[in-house]
Amino acid sequence: MKLKGTHRTVLFAFLILLTLGSTASARTTVYDGDIEEGEVYQLNNYIIEITDVFPEASTASYYVYERDKEIANGLLDINESFEFDFEDDGEVQMRLKSVHGGGVLPRATVEISISNYNIGDLYVSEVIESGHSGATFAGDPKLVIVKSVDKSEIEVGDVITVTVTARTTGNDVANKVLFTDPKQEHFILKETTYEVSTSIPKIDYGQSVPETLVYIYNLKATEAGTFDLRAVTATYTNSAGQTYQSSSNTPSITVSEGNKQIANVDSLMNVDLSSVGRNEKITSTVILKNTGSAPAQAVRLDIMVPEGMEYVGGDEGIETIGGNPRIYLETLQPNNDKEFRYILKAKEVGTYSINSELSYEYSNGVDAQNIKQNKEFASSRINVKEGKFDFLIKNPLYIIISAIILAVIGFQVYRRHREYRY
Amino acid sequence: MLNILVIGNGQCGNRILDSINRYAMGGGKSCNKLAKFYSKQRFKSHVETLAFNTAVNDLKEMKFTKAKDRVHIPHLHGVGANRNVGKQVFEESKEQIMRQIEERGNFDIAFVLTSASGGTGSSFTPLLVKEMKKRYDYPIYCVVVLPFREEGTLYLQNAAFSIRDIRQSGADGIILADNQYLKNIGGSIQDAYNGINDMIAERLLFLLDALDSEMMMVTDLGDFKTVMNGGAGLATIGFFRADKEMPVKTAIQNSLSPSGLLFSTNVYEEASRAMIIIKGDRKYLSIDDISTEIEKLSGAVGHVFKGIVVCNGEYPQILSLLTLESAHELEKLYHVAVQAIHYEKAKKQRVEEGVEMEKTFSQIEGLEPEY
Known part of the structure; x- marks a missing residue:
């Protein structure tokens, strides 16, 4: 019996390999062999039990169970078959090919095939010699x-x-x-x-x-x-x-939000004049104010001096990087402000606004990492007009006339100086 | 237009001359130091100015007189208040001095400004006037400044002899200004000197302008000469400039008062002839007031010439020129000067006695100490 079982297993495996990859809709033979009276064939949780074999009548009776629940039974003649639904969409067919009475117990030769099912999902497909009681069923753990x-x-x-x-x-x-x-x-x-x-x-x-x-x-x-x-x-x-x-x-x-702290630094930039002549100076005042609840650290304000203007100088706390003023504060406490003044010189006629980039970081008391903030600001517009003496550049005649007048005055002063010098 | 020559001799004369040039540039006492660079003297007449001095530093101090008009007569750094040395220097430099005058052209009148007490001015002026009178026929008047009485014996005796020499030099008149009388101006010595110089300059400039102005009532150079011919050849000037609206009568009285005069005199007792020049806006010049005051003055001094110059918008300004037939103050000065001369003489005698001391020392001549 053992040897027979081994053969059946090898055959089953072979058939599995042959049918692996075949389409689910095709009918695949999963077993073609003998089943003794009282033995069962298990397909996953389904049991096909050959209850009686009648060699003389060339018939065999069967029962089909899903686990212990009987779902079908009947008597088959040679070459007769029956089908039952298998799991979700599958269908199993067993055909009685022949019956034999020569052994200890009569046996039936059957062909079991399955259609509309992925063969790879079959985890049990074998003859259980000990019958229904010897079958082991797998459940659905949830x-x-x-x-x-x-x-x-x-x-x-x-x-x-x-x-x-x-x-x-x-x-x-x-x-x-x-x-x-x-x-x-x-x-x-x-x-x-x-x-x-x-x-x-x-x-x-x-x-x-x-x-x-x-x-x-x-x-x-x-x-x-x-x-x-x-x-x-x-x-x-x-x-x-x-x-x-x-x-x-x-x-x-x-x-x-609860008690999460925040630093909120703003930059207020004012200029003393909204309209200046070329080559005149403008004083700009920058106020950095922390309206948040946490100290701001590494507060940096980069002031972008427009091309038509020139940075002349400023308060002690202002450094110059590449011609642009930069204000840097290690810490700006909450509800504190710092005021800085710097002077720009208008070089070219035009309308300008002074842009600035503010960056700082702070600890909100919750996160391990400091939070970094970047903001951008712009001053009100500054209108640079022609300077008092620009007309001289436009019209050199004025310079010539002025030079002549100065020369005359100079000559007069020199002449008088000579007249009165003793 | 009159041609007028104004010469300043010595430090005092130079300073008054410089002050005249400064006033002539406009702005009066507060004339800007830089005015010479953009302005020029505006005399009504053709006025030439000349400054002579043996002290070059005094010439350098002058700021408003052209360099060509500042003539240095080289002699160390002055004559040291010694009139004898001054006279000698003048004689040595006479041709140089006269050439300078000659080069300035011909004139209708000349004024020589000098201190009576210093070295160069007091010694040059009589000789210069004498020489000019020899060569030119225009009248020459000297404005002579008398010293502070406490300035010292040398200055006092210089003043005494200098005034006498000027009178004898042929000068057509001497207009006196007295530092002693004017020292009530107050302030520091420098301020007093500057104040005196400015007062004299302001009066002279007023006079020069008036002599060449169109007048409502005329006084001219002829009248001036007539006035100066009167009396003892001595004269002084009074002046008053109203700085607010006031009757012209009051202004005339102020010009004749001690505060207006350059020399202390009792006008109504010592004056011989007078010239009153009144300038101002027509609305301030009441003919009745003027006549009343002139009549009052002429009743005391004899003849009074009057001239009126109308200047719109100006408060009354009065210049009074008075010749004196006597000068009590000058007599007092000479009295003090005589004392000074005696004092200097006694001092010299004491020095001579010092020669006797030499005899005392000569007793040990040829002897050596023995030890």
Whole structure:
């Protein structure tokens, strides 16, 4: 019997290989051989039992079970067949090819084929010599993962405790359970109190089986808003080695601003004149003010002097980088302001505004990293008109006339000086 | 147009001359130092100015007189208040001095400004006037400044002899100004000197302008000469410039009062002839007031010439020229000067007695000490 079984297994494997990759709709023979009276053929959770073989009548009777539930029975003549639905969309057909009475027990030669089914999904396809009682069935383990939080309404910087448990509610054990808990945006992981080992070999099912503790950890909220925690997923197999996947719920957490600190630095730039003549000077006043609640650090204001203007000089705290003034403060405390003055000279006629780029960083008291801020500002418009003496450049005649007048005056002064010098 | 020559001799004469040139540039006492670069003297007449001095530093101090009009007569750095040395220097440089005058052309009248007490001015002026009278026929009047009485014996005796020499030099008249009388101007010595110089300059310039002005009532050079011919050849000038609206009568009285005169005199007792020149806006010049005051003055001094110059918008300004038949103040000066001369003489005698001391020392001549 053993040898026969081995042959059947090899044959089964061969047939599997032959039919692997075939389309689901095609009919595939999964077994063509003998089944003794009282033996069963198991296809996954389905059992085809040959209950009686009548060599004299060339008939054989059968029962079909899904697990222990009978779903069909009948009597077949030679070359007669029957079909039953298999799992979701599959259909199994068994044809009685011949009956034999020469052995200890009569046997039937049958051909079992399956259609509209992926052969690769068959995890059991064999003759069970010990009959129906000797069949082993695989269930569908349903792993229920629960992600719970101790608080659902918190403030930025508050910590919540997340607990993840799992329980199998299906009809099979879950094997090789592997949990995955993705990183959570808007939160940082403060502390992990408990974490299940890499993979749980087996989680039993049933009401009496206690929940399995998967994770306990603390998350710290870093940003205000309403966020759904990401689901914990688990992959596992049933007793037949089929792979399953489950996801947990996604608890919603509402995070309010709360005590999160912020530095808010603004730059107010004024000029003493909105209209100047060419070559005249303008004094600009810059006030850096922190209206936030946190100290601003590394406060830097780069003032972009327009091309038609020139930086002349400024207060002690202003340095010059590439011809442009820069103001740098190590720290600007909340509700503090600093005032700086600098002078520009109008070189060319035109309308200008002085742009500036402000950058600073601060700690909001929650995040580990400082928060960096960049802002841009622009002054009111400055109209540079022609200078008092620009007309001289436009019309050199004025210069000549002026030079002549000066020369005459100079000559007169010299002449008088000579007249009166003693 | 009159041709007028004004000569300043010595430090005092130079300063008054410079002050005249400054006033002539406009702006009066507050004339800007730089005015010479953009302005020029505006005399009504053709006026030539000449400054003579043996001290070059005094010439350098002058700021408003052209360099060509500043003539240095080389002799160390002055004559040291010694009139004898001054006379000698003049004689040595006479041709140089006269050539300078000659080069300036011919004139209708000349004024020589000098201190009576210094070295160069007091010694040059009599000799210069004498020489000019020999060569030219125009009248020459000297404006002579008398010293502060406490300035010292040398100055006092210089003043005494200088005034006498000027009178004898042929000068057509001497207009006196007295530092002693004017020192009530106050302030520092420098301020007093500057103030005196400015007062004299302002009066002379007023006079020069008036002699060449179109007048409502005329006085001219002829009248001036007539006035100056009167009396003892001595004269002085009074002046008053109203700085607010006031009756012309009051202005005339002020010009004849001690505060208006350059020399202390009792006008109504010592004056011989007078010339009153009145300038101002027509509305201030009441003919009745003027006549009343002139009559009052002429009743005391004899003849009074009057001239009126109308200047729109100006308050009354009065210049009074008075010749004196006697000068009590001058007599007092000579009295003090005589004392000074005696004092200097006694001092010289004491020095001579010092020669006797030489005899005392000569007793040990040829002897050596023995130890």
